[in-house]
Amino acid sequence: xxxxxxxxxxxxxxxxxxxxxxxxxxxxxxxxxxxxxxxxxxxxxxxxxxxxxxxxxxxxxxxxxxxxxxxxxxxxxxxxxxxxxxxxxxxxxxxxxxxxxxxxxxxxxxxxxxxxxxxxxxxxxxxxxxxxxxxxxxxxxxxxxxxxxxxxxxxxxxxxxxxxxxxxxxxxxxxxxxxxxxxxxxxx
Numbered sequence: 001x002x003x004x005x006x007x008x009x010x011x012x013x014x015x016x017x018x019x020x021x022x023x024x025x026x027x028x029x030x031x032x033x034x035x036x037x038x039x040x041x042x043x044x045x046x047x048x049x050x051x052x053x054x055x056x057x058x059x060x061x062x063x064x065x066x067x068x069x070x071x072x073x074x075x076x077x078x079x080x081x082x083x084x085x086x087x088x089x090x091x092x093x094x095x096x097x098x099x100x101x102x103x104x105x106x107x108x109x110x111x112x113x114x115x116x117x118x119x120x121x122x123x124x125x126x127x128x129x130x131x132x133x134x135x136x137x138x139x140x141x142x143x144x145x146x147x148x149x150x151x152x153x154x155x156x157x158x159x160x161x162x163x164x165x166x167x168x169x170x171x172x173x174x175x176x177x178x179x180x181x182x183x184x185x186x187x188x
Contacts, residue, residue: 044056054083076117087116102129106118118144149164161183
């Protein structure tokens with residue numbers, strides 16, 4: 001599939017994410033412009049490509065982060081890895097209002113959702129996320145434990161270094177390395 005949009009990156013063979021206006025025009029015609037959150041949400045709901053979904057998620061996040069949170073949480077279950085990644089990044093910038101919905105996902109059956117939720121909680125960099133990230137230290141999936149160590153490291157809470165000790169002996173070398181990096185980061 002050729003790159004969508006006519007942005008500068010297209011000619012270099014890079015895929016670019018079209019703006020909300022471009023997507024809206026692709027779907028509804030050039031005489032319309034998206035102006036409300038509901039219109040952007042409609043674009044997301046009818047999006048056929050990952051690029052369209054990502055652009056709509058970004059625009060929802062820019063338009064009204066609080067209202068976008070349920071869409072972003074749902075996007076963490078998308079079949080496409082890039083859509084999940086974009087949703088994670090937007091949730092990570094959403095602040096305290098995203099902590100509770102993300103914390104609830106740490107009990108999800110799909111480890112990918114737990115991984116992305118843990119990642120977003122770490123990106124928020126709010127001490128209120130700490131107990132939730134801490135709970136992921138004992139997750140059955142090594143990817144989630146890795147992200148828990150990374151998230152705890154970003155928070156920089158001195159007492160958290162003790163919580164990372166079990167991960168220093170984890171069966172997975174990447175988890176051990178991330179836990180060690182997090183301890184170094186915390187202790188300075």
